[in-house]
Amino acid sequence: MALILNKDMLKSWNDGPVKQSILDFLKSSIEQGPNYVKPADRIATFDNDGTLWVERPMPAFLDFLFRVFATTAQKNPSLVSAQPYKAILERDETFFQKAIEQDHKAIMALEGAFAREWSGKTPDEFEAEVKEFFATVKQEKFAANFTKLVYKPILELFDVLKKYEYRVFVCSGGGRDFMRVISEETWGIFKENVIGTASQYEYNKGTLTRVDKALGGIALGPGKVEHIFAQTGRLPVFAAGNGDVDIEMLESAKFRLFxxxxxxxxxYAYENGAEKLFAIAQEKDYTIVSMKNDWNEIFR
Amino acid sequence: MALILNKDMLKSWNDGPVKQSILDFLKSSIEQGPNYVKPADRIATFDNDGTLWVERPMPAFLDFLFRVFATTAQKNPSLVSAQPYKAILERDETFFQKAIEQDHKAIMALEGAFAREWSGKTPDEFEAEVKEFFATVKQEKFAANFTKLVYKPILELFDVLKKYEYRVFVCSGGGRDFMRVISEETWGIFKENVIGTASQYEYNKGTLTRVDKALGGIALGPGKVEHIFAQTGRLPVFAAGNGDVDIEMLESAKFRLFxxxxxxxxxYAYENGAEKLFAIAQEKDYTIVSMKNDWNEIFR
Known part of the structure; x- marks a missing residue:
């Protein structure tokens, strides 16, 4: 296969060993030899928060949930003493931090509230709320909508992967249907290539409504691999992540980008929530992207 | 968009109103006007058994399950009095008929046995059993492997849909992972475009193993629409089916092929298991394919 990469294709990536290791891997994966990957197996999976767009001070999905849950608790006094509502109303930084670092108990409280909140609602109703959020809420540091804070180098990498006949999936612990609202316009990724934590829906008399029941577990840690297998029937060949909840997804892939x-x-500069993965990445020679040194532009 | 269809593309379809209605719909769906469908929305879903391949005397997946469960019951005397094992060992035609006609109780018994049977097994172990089945078992009437009994006109329709930038999915009440073993080679459909009844998997220490737990409900009736939405984030624009368990899927689509x-x-000539859908199809002007009159070849 003769494949000539356009020199402009990864132009936000500085030349150097990181860019080269990506291109070398992709080239070797389409050429006959020990690294060859047959086209059907060419699955690439990307974490979302912190890998594809900004996740600080808080992932967009959590920001969205916190705003919705605050309103819900204000309308339902019986909820104010239960988590996650209590923490949200009291602006309990400890809880927020735990949620951001994806502490199990905090996540379960959020997951329960998430499943209840939209129970009985249609996909269109949920979508309208998400669109409103993305249109109006601005991230603090950059005073920009979250959809503007997508990493240009990763979008360029999607394009290159597609050139090599990889099918690109985004896999996040965040809400599947939340991401699907913006995935096509913002990332160029079809909804069916977005994998994440989700609730079940029920179809009755022509209408889909959400039910208070998770579909599979939360897509974090081992759950990412489980959701990827359920959606695609495969493990990824190429995977990219930035946090400890991506350890298993990267472990399951051939080429790992941290x-x-x-x-x-x-x-931002931070390693909290990524300590274990960073150590593994260094020890096992994963390809480590320094945002500072390897990317000459950050945002799209 | 100037799109010229190769005259050979639906050559197993006889010229006439059925072939024409498909082509007219597809053409109108890519042209500006009241029927225009934007590319992202172009999802086509096909039932499998009886729509994409032969389902008589018994769908391949049921044939597979019955053989496996018979062996399991012979090895586990405690199971011989429980369904579905009892019916299988006793060659209880009534139960088989109920299962084939997708009676709820029979299906639930099969679903339970299905979840238990491969609990703790890896995807590779399951795949090996399925491959053995497809390589060795022959359908009775045609004395051929099931993978040979795929309808050529439907494969040609897949190709045409792809020309019009539709993404084609197969959605069956049968096992998702069972179909995925043969979907790429036999149907030209990537595993991630195969939707069906499935069990959950658990990822631990680098290995995926199946757990005794369904992922969502059974993909029959309303369950088809629920699974399609979960996998794709959309309802289909184009849907094809042949049985009463496809009623909701067809109802949810714009163009319906029966x-x-x-x-x-x-x-085969039969209407049992399709009585309700056939009545709806006639009443609501679905496009009705007569295999006898509209297809000049049946098998690939």
């Missing part, structure tokens, strides 16, 4: 947030000036 | 089995000589 996004290191080390650019306080243009984005 | 496959009428009326060719006893070249395949």
């Amino acid at each position: 996004i290191h947030h080390d650019d306080e000036e243009r984005e | 496959i009428h089995h009326d060719d006893e000589e070249r395949e």
Whole structure:
């Protein structure tokens, strides 16, 4: 297969070992040899928050949930003493931090509230709320809508992967249907290639409504691999992530890309929530992207 | 958009109103006007058994299950008095008929046995059993492997839909992972475009194993629409089916194709299990394919 990459294709990536290791892997995966991957197997999976767009001070999905749950609790006094409503109303930083770092108990409280909140609602009703959120809420540091804070180098990487006949999926612990509202316009990724935590729906008399029941578990840690297998029937060949909840997804792939947030000036510099993965990435020679050094532009 | 269809593309379809209605719909769906469907929305869903391949005397998946469960019951005397094992060992035609006609109780018994049977097994172990089945078992009437008894006109329709930028999905009450074993080679459909009844998997220490728990409900009737929405985030624009368990899927689509089995000589002629859908199809002007009159070839 003769494949000539347009030199402009990864132009937000500085030349160097990281960019080269991506291109070398992709090239070797389409050429006969020990690294060859047959086209049907070419699945690439990307974490969302912190890998595809900004996740600080808080992932967009959590920001969305917190706003909705605050309103819900204000309307339902019986909820104010239960989590996650209590923490949200009291602006309990500890709970927020736990949720952001994806502590199990905090996540379960959020998951329960998430399933209840839209129970009985249609996909269109949910979509309208999400659209309103994306149209109006601005991220603090950049005073921009979340959909503007998508990493340009990752979108360029999607394009390159597609050139090599990879099918690109986004897999997040965040809400599947939340991401699907913006995935096509913002990321160029069809809804069916968006994998995430989800509720079940019930179809009755021509209408789909959400029910208070999760579909599979939460797509974090091992749950990412489980959701990816359920959606695609495969494990990824190429995977990219930035946090400890991506450890298993990266472990399950052949080529592993770790996004290191080390650019306080243009984005953020942090390792909390990524300590274990960063250690594994260094020990096992994953390809480590320094946002500061490897990307000459950050946002699309 | 100037799109010229190759005249050979639906060559197993006889010229006439059925072929024309398909082509007219597809053409109108890509042209500006009242029937225009934007590319992202172009989802087509096909039932499997009886729509894409032969389902008589018994759908391949049921044939597979019955053989496996018979062996399991012989090895586990405690199971011989429980369904579905009892019926299988006793060759209870009534139970088989109920299962084939997708009676709820029979299906639930099969579903339970299905979830238990491969609990703790890896995808590779399951795949090996399925491959063995497809390689060795022959359908009675045609003395051929099931993978040979795929309808050529439907495969041609897949190709035409793809030309019009539709993404084609197969959605069956049968096992998702069972179909995925053969979907790429036999149907030209990627695993991620195969939707069906499925069990959950657990990822632990680098290995996926199946757990005794369904992922969503059974993909029959309303369950088809629920599974399609979960997988794709949409309802289908184009849907094809042949049985009462496809009623809701067809109802949820814009263009509905009903496959009428009326060719006893070249395949089978039957309406049982399709009585309600056939009545709806006639009443609501669905496009009704007469296998006898509209297809000049049946099998690939």
